[in-house]
Amino acid sequence: MFQKNVTRRDALGLGAAGIAALALAGCGSSSSDDGGSEEQSSYKVALVISGPKNDGGWGQGHYESLQRAIESHSNWEMLEPKENTDSADAANAAQTYVDQDVDLIIAAGNEFCSAWGDVVADAAESNPKVHFLMTNTDPESDLSDYATLENLETVQVNLIQTGALAGVVAGLMSASGQIGFIGGMRLPTTLKKYASYLLAAQKVNPDVEGHYNFDAGFTDASFGANITEQWINSNNVDVMWGDASAVDNGARQALEAAGADTHFDIAQPIDSVGDSQPTVITSTVTDWMFGEAMDQIENGSFGNGSVIEANMDNGGVYLGKFSDKVPQDVQDKIAEYTEQIKSGSLITEDEVSDLEATL
The missing domain is CATH 3.40.50.2300 (Response regulator)
Known part of the structure; x- marks a missing residue:
């Protein structure tokens, strides 16, 4: 378990009194993740991708997977994806969604791992209702320098x-x-x-x-x-x-x-x-199993660097339609x-x- 501290982001934006107030606020949260009594009825999810959402490949695969998950989760709203995101803008893209209290922020691939470390750590302290999901990411090799994984999971494909x-x-x-x-x-x-x-x-x-x-x-x-x-x-x-x-x-x-x-x-x-x-x-x-992550957020089990595997048993890996040439x-x-x-x-x-x- 990682030790919780007031983050650099908090320290810069708050005085001593503000930090004290933040600490007191952290003692009693209305979020269902922290055991609060107020039950959340609606959720928001957002996707950050390095290319266009309709590229016919990687980006579109993630976008279509998220669309399928939304179809089976009527209480979730998908925000407009941040497309064509390069490494220099990756942290700002994630932070924009954190500031909007988005419940699940998805990184399409491990190329954003190095840029998101501080954002993930800060959100764990200042906005614990925000969760992060990174696809094609190995927590041991890709996230070894992260200060916390309590609000993060990854997806790996078989x-x-x-x-x-x-x-x-x-x-x-x-x-x-x-x-x-x-x-x-x-x-x-x-x-x-x-x-x-x-x-x-x-x-x-x-x-x-x-x-x-x-x-x-x-x-x-x-x-x-x-x-x-x-x-x-x-x-x-x-x-x-x-x-x-x-x-x-x-x-x-x-x-x-x-x-x-x-x-x-x-x-x-x-x-x-x-x-x-x-x-x-x-x-x-490939279906990136975003629906499983949504379910975990709703029931309070999401986080701690857990890995969701997309495989043939859960429908995460399969062959599509056949051409009549087969x-x-x-x-x-x-x-x-x-x-x-x-x-x-x-x-x-x-x-x-x-x-x-x-x-």
Whole structure:
């Protein structure tokens, strides 16, 4: 348990009498989190993202997850997200929501961790009804320098399941046995996704070979187009899965140019099958489990650095719609393998770790 002190923010804004008043106020709160008798009937939630909310990838995945959570929580109001937030503005973005008494402030990704430390600590003292949720964040490695985690939780995705779902589809749909993967950065999460993807593909088709790049960045679609075109021409790659946001759009352009009836893409993290994406045959979808965090806030159990996992059991990880380019017999096989992935019998954590070590 972290020791509570008057924060630097409080000390600058208050005199001795004000600090004393703050301390007295902290002794008896009307918030349900502190055991007050007044029951809260409505709540507010806000999202901070580094890109646009309708980017077709990371930002949109978070935005759509929050929309779904709001649909099942009628007593919650979603404020307008703060889009295109860079590191220099991240703390101000969070503090603006704290000042509005927002009950849950969500950071879309761990890129805001270093900027939010003081905001989280100050809010724990001055406004304990405010809670913070960070996705794709490991408390031990990403938040080790935080003064308190009592008002904060994180969400992590079961990346082995996500990668394995994509791998099964790729292994069954590749006619050449050559599959590709583009990652924006050489992150541990990216390596785990690719290792799981390749292993699962090889479980359903032992002849599969994988091609990868982990240094594509996240914004240059032409990079994705160029490297995918090279792989198609030199290795006959015919199925792609990516972890590089806008770069993935470039990969789809190259696949379409090579022939959308024979060259396929598996999208993530939103369900992207449709006429506007002729190469996308299905999607590995992530739901960031914001509804679970809302429930915890309502019942007073939220906080202390707990981790919410998005996985196949709770609906946080799943395959989206199938294109009509995926034959029914292949869909049936995917369904069988999906159950093995869910049970953990298709690929193991040790197998994934062993492959990661070679990358």
